[in-house]
Amino acid sequence: MTPFLAPASDLSIQMAANIGNRNTGILAAAASGLCTFIKQYGGDADRILGVSGIDPEHLQHPTQSVGLPNYCKVFEETARQSGCDNFGLYYGQQFKPQALGLLGYIGLCSSTVEQALINVARAFPYHQHNSLIRLVDDGECYRFDYQVRHCAIISKRQDAELSLGIVNNLIRHAFGSQWAPRAVHFEHPRPESWHDHCRLFNAPVHFGQPCNSLIIPKAELGRKMPGSDPTLLMVMQDAIRQLNMHEKTPPNIVDDTKVQVRHQLLSGEPTLEDIAQSMGLTSCSLQRRLRDQGLPFTVLVDKTRCELATHYLQLHQLPISELAPLLGYSEASAFSRAFRRWFGVSPRQWRQHHDSLEKHSVVS
Incomplete structure (x- = not known):
């Protein structure tokens, strides 16, 4: 040995x-x-x-x-x-x-x-x-x-x-x-x-x-x-x-769907049909199970895009002009409109404000 x-x-x-x-x-x-x-x-x-x-x-x-x-x-x-x-x-x-x-x-x-x-x-x-x-x-x-x-x-x-x-x-x-x-x-x-x-x-x-x-x-x-x-x-x-023989935690339909949505965003607008198929479900079944959790499919997609947008904006090496396709938008203008709806400011203003908060945190 x-x-x-x-x-x-x-x-x-x-x-x-x-x-x-x-x-x-x-x-x-x-x-x-x-x-x-x-x-x-x-x-x-x-x-x-x-x-x-x-x-x-x-x-x-x-x-x-x-x-x-x-x-x-x-x-x-x-x-x-x-x-x-x-x-x-x-x-x-x-x-x-x-x-x-x-x-x-x-x-x-x-x-x-x-x-x-x-x-x-x-x-x-x-x-x-x-x-x-x-x-x-x-x-x-x-x-x-x-x-x-x-x-x-x-x-x-x-x-x-x-x-x-x-x-x-x-x-x-x-x-x-x-x-x-x-x-x-x-x-x-x-x-x-x-x-x-x-x-x-x-x-x-x-x-x-x-x-x-x-x-x-x-x-x-x-x-x-x-x-x-x-x-x-x-x-x-x-x-x-x-270590894993005990009772398993039941799968979370919201979490599983968000994972699939993130992957499909790189290829464009996520559709209920495609996401359901990737999860081995029918569209009706997935939509019903999401609604039971109080989160319809369209809302889940919007929430996922919002989370990813703020993450990408904190990556300084990633130009704002390149964010739209990463979030499944075909045009930058569609991303800008969505971002203003989420936060009331443009992506550039959000990044500048976040950067100033980061600098203040480091100084203090």
């Missing part, structure tokens, strides 16, 4: 003590070493965790559940308060797979690199909820997709960059630090310091893509994982499943 792996018996005892902590968000192992890393970049860890609604004590227990919105917020808040716009990128690049707890060991104990990717993709829903992860066969390459789909999370750039960095490090564990994917894709707009992304992934990085993805050449993926251990792999897979 390789040195970095704890004995299977010790890990089993540790996990058994925490089996009752059902995961409803993301396992706290995904924040290993976070407080120390925040301090390295000049951030106040206690303040940032407090603002983000995270109890520091929870981060001491790898199988404790942390709310996914809170987890994503802590990275966005750190990037803002520390002035390090690439905080998530740097955190992910230094994150070792073994620090990821159960999910990390599932990858490390797999037989080959290819099997590690398959096993991690299969186990990921137990590690993190309300998210998409899949391994897609694209011919000469695999495409490893990752996407947060929690309706309450809009700002998720930092999480995307750190998550792809962790997967990248899992592969580098077998191939060495110089291994590089064919390309890297991110959903969010290109940040100012995007050259660091290319340097750290050692690959072309494309922004504004449909999904966060690593494009991984299949050549040599049959290489053996250095810590391959079939017995420990079985223990890890069983343990992560047990």
Whole structure:
């Protein structure tokens, strides 16, 4: 057994003590070493965790559940308060797979690199909820997709960059630090310091893509994982499943619909028919279930656009002229009219006012 792996018996005892902590968000192992890393970049860890609604004590227990919105917020808040716009990128690049707890060991104990990717993709829903992860066969390459789909999370750039960095490090564990994917894709707009992304992934990085993805050449993926251990792999897979064996929270029709609406906005005006079909429902059924929640489909679309508009306006690298198509509007004038209806001011005035409040907050 390789040195970095704890004995299977010790890990089993540790996990058994925490089996009752059902995961409803993301396992706290995904924040290993976070407080120390925040301090390295000049951030106040206690303040940032407090603002983000995270109890520091929870981060001491790898199988404790942390709310996914809170987890994503802590990275966005750190990037803002520390002035390090690439905080998530740097955190992910230094994150070792073994620090990821159960999910990390599932990858490390797999037989080959290819099997590690398959096993991690299969186990990921137990590690993190309300998210998409899949391994897609694209011919000469695999495409490893990752996407947060929690309706309450809009700002998720930092999480995307750190998550792809962790997967990248899992592969580098077998191939060495110089291994590089064919390309890297991110959903969010290109940040100012995007050259660091290319340097750290050692690959072309494309922004504004449909999904966060690593494009991984299949050549040599049959290489053996250095810590391959079939017995420990079985223990890890069983343990992560047990964390999710309790009664599931029933799906929320409003949240599920908002996720689908956000995706379709990138292609134009969302329609009830298309959204219902993507959810495996009839139009009448979806409309009825939304009305039962007091939120008709047209109101839900309008609310989702409003939330996204304010999020995009806080991304300074994103010109206002480019917002309309991101919100499903065919013309900028339609977006401007909608924005004035929501806030009584133009998008430009809203951004200026928000910027002045931010500067005042920093000064005080």
